Amino acid sequence: MIYTEVIAMAYDGFVLKYAIKGLAPLLQNRVDKIDQPEKDQILISFRNKKRLKISINPSMPYMTLTDTKKPNSPTPSLFLIMLRKHLRGALLQEVVQLGDDRQVHFEFLSRNELGDESKVVLVLELMGKHSNLIFMDETHHIIDALKRVPPYMSPSRPILPTLKYQPMTSDQQAILGTSEAEFTALLKDLQDPKSLAKALFKRFQGISPALAGFMVQKHHLDSEDLPASARDTALRALYRDLRDFEPEGFYIFTDDHHHFKDFHMVPLKEYPLRREYGDIFEMIETFYTTKDQQVHILQRSKSMRRTLEGRLKRTQSKIQHLREELRNAEGAEAFKIKAELLLANIYQLEKGLESVKVTNYYTGEPLVIDLDPRLGPKENISAYYKKYHKLKDSKSHLLHQLNQAEAEIEYLETTLVSIETAGGEEDLTAIAEELSLEGYLKKRGYAKARKKPPGFHRFVSPAGFEILVGKNNRANDELTFKVASKQDLWFHTRNIPGSHVVLRLKGRLPDEQSLLLAASVAAFYSKANLSSNVPVDYTEVRQVKKPSGSKPGFVNYFEQKTLYVTPREELLMPYKG
Known part of the structure; x- marks a missing residue:
């Protein structure tokens, strides 16, 4: 899998330290x-039903406890075979972090081929592109590694079977190995907040740039007016805060598009949105699982989005051209009037005239009409009538083309919304099938009719009303015209591309909270999902009509009412079923 974004040290040494505390249930098991499950991922299951997941993906290395069970790779690697040989049945005795760094040793008591007890160590190095999982014996000789590193790649630190393991080294200090006086002496002359945060990150192990910046802000060391005595006190408080670090919560931070950007155990200020979780492993597992899915969807949908955005740009240009032609066609009526005036004044006309002055009986004003001197009176009148009919027919054709182009714009924008809100591989495949059937993508097996019906997002209001959302344009049609009953309520953002949403009533009257929730869901699954006071129309399903020959998802609706809502994902997701 190719990742387009590298997460900058989200899993720092302080997160790792607290995660290790959470591994206590694995000890003596x-x-x-x-x-x-994947080439850069190992899943170790213990007899007490706990699972330890380790990933050394260069962009997203991490360690967590997990409840997820992923299918195993069909062909076991040599590293997996070696781990199974030595670790199956082994007892986990200790988990040790090296200083505050992102290196951890899992120490096991195993049995060798002779049945004798022996100590083996699994070394995890969470170091970005240098991340690795190394298996060594009690003499620290490497048995194998998930990522072998030959001498030509790293002459100073090769990682190959039988070689002596060399720990990663750096000039950074551990907070626990630094005195308060030494800490303050190192940092006291750094007045600029950015320089101070950078020094924390560069000089001390396990501190991410985000955590460094947060700590500088928390202790008001970003203030230019801080007196020297207060600054010294703040630095000492910062040292104690890092030395005795305790989580303030477990947070995942997102951008305005709800894409996961970072996580930590402190409330970082630089992101607009955040979500809080119950424990560290829920935070880590949710972040990396979702991030992996988001990146995968981004890669999977890239060609689709590029195709649709290109088509969207061309269609928008076509609309501009059509509107310009329509403005020119608006002059058709003027040619008709001139033809009628020439006919009424035919007695003034003769061949060879270049113009004639007549009275416009529509306005009472004099009007000069140009003539073709090569034509006679009847031919000049006929020429004006021909221009009139040509422009009139052109206008009708242009209006038809304009309506088609505007419908295509709505279809393309709605499909882009469906791609943005896709929940996974299956949703994207359904969208690709639809685009293939509509002629936007080449047919690569997508055009075969699906046996499986289109899927829907599902929400349940506090009053128990079911809310269904189409995942793509075909699903929108399926939901509105096959699944919903005529008495159900249908929701859609007004004049904004988005999904069809149905509030299923089943003979009950909806309460106000359920109406607002359905409207918020419609706003969230629309192009306006980042806006405030989004207008959402709703009406009975029987008032929704599909024009003959229209594209999937296109409808007209009547007798609507309007609600104004501000969609917020964190308020909607608790109701998602």
């Missing part, structure tokens, strides 16, 4: 089985 034996390994049950070991799997390798």
Whole structure:
């Protein structure tokens, strides 16, 4: 899998330290089985039903406890075979972090081929593109590594079987190995907040840039007016805060598009939105699972979005051209009037005249009409009538083309919204099938009719009303015209591309909270999902009509009412079923 975004040290040494505390249930437990769901991921299951997931993906290395069970790779790697040979049935005795750094040793008590007990160590290095998982014996000789590093790649630190393991080294200090006086002496002359945060990140182990920046702000060391005595006090408080670090919560931070950007155990200020979780492993697992899915969807949908955005740009240009032609066609009526005036004044006309002055009986004003001197009176009148009919027919054709182009714009924008809100591979495949059937993508097996019906997002209001959302344009049609009953309520953002939403009533009258929730869902699954006071129309399903021959998802509706809502994902997701 190709990742387009590198997460800058979200999983820092302080997150790792607290995660290790959470591994206490694994201690003195034996390994049950070991799997390798992906080439850079190992899943160790223990007999107490706990699972340890380790990933050394260069963009997203992490360690967590997980409840998720992913299918194993069909062909076990040599590293997996070696782990199974030595660790199956082994007892996890200790988990040790090296200083405050992102290196951890899992120490197991195993049995060798002779049945004798021996100590083996699994070393996890969470170091970005240098991340690795290394298996060594009690003499620290490498048995194998998930990512072998030959001498030509790293002459100073090769990682190959039988070689002596060399820990990663750096000039950074551990906070626990630094005194308060030494800490303040190192940082006291750094007045600029950025320089101070950078020094924390560069000089001390395990501190991410985000955590460094937060700590500088928290202790008001970003203030230019801080007196020297107060600054010294603040630095000492900062040192104690890092030395005795305790989580303030477990947060995932997102951008305005709800894409996961970072996570930590402190409320970072630089992101507009955040979500809070119950424990560290829920935070880590949610972040990396969702981030992996978001990046995968981004890669999977890239060609689709590029195709649609290109078509959208061309269609918008076509609309501008059509509107210009329509403005020119608006002059058709003037040619008709001139033809009628020439006919009424035919007695003044003769061949060879270049113009004639007549009275416009519509306005009472004099009007000079140009003539073709090569034509006689009847031919000049006929020429004006021909221009009139040509422009009139052109106008009708142009209006038809304009309506088609505007419908295509709505279809393309709605499809882009569906791609943005896609929940996974299946949703994207359904969208690709639809685009293939509509002629936007080449047919690569997508055009075969799906046996599986289109899927819907599902929400349930506090009053128990079911709310369904079409995941793509075909699903929108399926929902509105096949699944919903005529008495159900249908929701859609007014004049804004988005999904069809149905509030299923089943003979009940909806309460106000359910109406507002359905409207908020419609706004969230629309192009206006980042806007405030979004207008959402709603009406009975029987008032929704599909024009003959229109594209998937296109409808007209009547007898609507309007609600104004501000969609917020964190308020909607608790109701998603």
